[in-house]
Amino acid sequence: xxxxxxGHTGIVEGDLTPMIDMTFQLIxxxxxxxxxxxxxxxxxVQLPVSELAKPPTAPYEQPLTIHLTKTDRYIYGGKEMTExxxxxxxxxxxxxxxxxxxxxxxADVTVIIRAxxxxxxxxxxxxxxxxxxLEFEKFALRGKQSEVRTIGGS
Amino acid sequence: xxxxxxxxxxxxxxxxTPMIDIVFQLLVFFVFTFRIVLPEGDFNIRMPSAxxxxxxxxxxxxxxxxxxxxxxxxxxxxxxxxxxxxxGETPFLQxxxxxxSLINDAGGPGSTxxxxxxxxxxxxxxxxxxxAITAITGEIDENGEQHKLVERVRFAPLEDE
Numbered sequence: 001x002x003x004x005x006x007g008h009t010g011i012v013e014g015d016l017t018p019m020i021d022m023t024f025q026l027i028x029x030x031x032x033x034x035x036x037x038x039x040x041x042x043x044x045v046q047l048p049v050s051e052l053a054k055p056p057t058a059p060y061e062q063p064l065t066i067h068l069t070k071t072d073r074y075i076y077g078g079k080e081m082t083e084x085x086x087x088x089x090x091x092x093x094x095x096x097x098x099x100x101x102x103x104x105x106x107a108d109v110t111v112i113i114r115a116x117x118x119x120x121x122x123x124x125x126x127x128x129x130x131x132x133x134l135e136f137e138k139f140a141l142r143g144k145q146s147e148v149r150t151i152g153g154s
Numbered sequence: 155x156x157x158x159x160x161x162x163x164x165x166x167x168x169x170x171t172p173m174i175d176i177v178f179q180l181l182v183f184f185v186f187t188f189r190i191v192l193p194e195g196d197f198n199i200r201m202p203s204a205x206x207x208x209x210x211x212x213x214x215x216x217x218x219x220x221x222x223x224x225x226x227x228x229x230x231x232x233x234x235x236x237x238x239x240x241x242g243e244t245p246f247l248q249x250x251x252x253x254x255s256l257i258n259d260a261g262g263p264g265s266t267x268x269x270x271x272x273x274x275x276x277x278x279x280x281x282x283x284x285x286a287i288t289a290i291t292g293e294i295d296e297n298g299e300q301h302k303l304v305e306r307v308r309f310a311p312l313e314d315e
Contacts, residue, residue: 016170023177030184048284052292052300053195068280112196120228121283122276125309132203140196143284151289152244 044069048117049150053143060140062102062109064094066127070118074127084123088130095134106135114142197287201308218256218270219310220249222286224278231275233286250289250303257303273310 045067066087067075074081077094081087095106111131115124128139221234233245240248257268270290274283292302 016174020170020174020177023174023181027177027180027184030181030188034184034187047194048281050195050197050284050288051294052288053197054300055193055195056198107202110198115280117279117281117284118228119280120276121222121274121278121280122312124280124283125274125276125312128201128309129312132201135203137200137202139199139201141199141284141287142194142196145193145195149294151246151250151285 042067042075042114044073044075045114045116046070046118047114047142047144049146050143051146051149053145055145056140060110060112062098062104063112063140064091064109064136065112065114068113068115068119068123068127070116072120072123084126084130087127088134091130091134107137109136110138110140111136112140112142197284197291197307199307218253218268218304220270220272220286220290222272222274222278222282224275224282226277228277228279230278230282246285246289249286250293253290254293254303267306268304269306269308270304271308271310276312 065076069075072082074084074087076087076090079090081090098104098106098109111127113124113127115127124141131139219236221232223231223234225231230245233240233249235249235252238252240246240252242248253270272283272286272290274286287307290304290307292300292304294300
């Protein structure tokens with residue numbers, strides 16, 4: 001007895017449309033959530049959390065960012081410093097540049113302090129004091145936003 | 155005269171492979187560069203140097219002093235507001251309640267130019283100073299709305315060692 005093949009022998013093409021749709025959806029999602037403005041973040045610094053720390057509504061006009069790690073190191077302009085005097089001289093150079101090349105007053109410059117949660121408070125005060133000696137007045141103490149109350153209670 | 159349609163009616167096959175390749179490249183790039191980070195926020199404080207602040211108008215309300223003491227390891231040993239010592243598991247919550255009652259007596263939150271000075275031990279871990287600033291500057295209500303309490307916060311000058 002002879003059997004005839006009943007199945008199709010042509011090329012079977014899968015429908016790629018749902019997969020492409022899904023992939024584009026994923027790309028759109030990642031494009032929307034990607035944030036390139038986090039360049040000033042530093043992995044060496046774990047910020048303290050606070051429910052009141054809100055992202056600034058407008059970008060600062062003249063920000064200066066100083067990092068302080070828990071190993072007592074200051075990071076400014078990508079350079080790691082061990083002594084406050086080194087940070088002071090780096091800031092002094094910055095003030096000279098600001099005074100010479102911009103019309104801004106040093107009181108308008110915002111010094112952003114990104115200190116590690118385990119860093120010494122006294123060192124943060126030393127940074128503020130060093131900046132005050134150079135006539136900086138505005139400071140932004142940076143913290144990580146939290147959804148839970150950090151001071152206790154419900 | 156009869157015109158023959160000489161145009162070829164070929165079936166055009168769209169090459170999807172290069173597009174899918176590039177789409178997957180993009181997808182892989184975004185997946186690898188994706189980082190879940192909590193947004194960062196700032197406490198804005200204005201702290202002119204001591205000489206500059208002396209020349210400015212002195213505040214009518216008395217300065218509130220918050221003292222943060224630390225253990226040798228940098229942990230919190232005690233919180234004090236003027237002469238009131240706070241103890242227990244939630245000293246910062248007590249500090250917050252205490253400041254809020256003082257401010258409410260003086261005319262409601264946000265309506266005073268009350269200034270608070272934080273004096274912390276040198277080796278105190280910064281997270282506790284941040285907790286103190288959080289307790290002093292405001293609160294979040296049940297609806298998630300932020301209410302300001304004291305906006306003028308400053309650190310006490312460091313003592314020369």
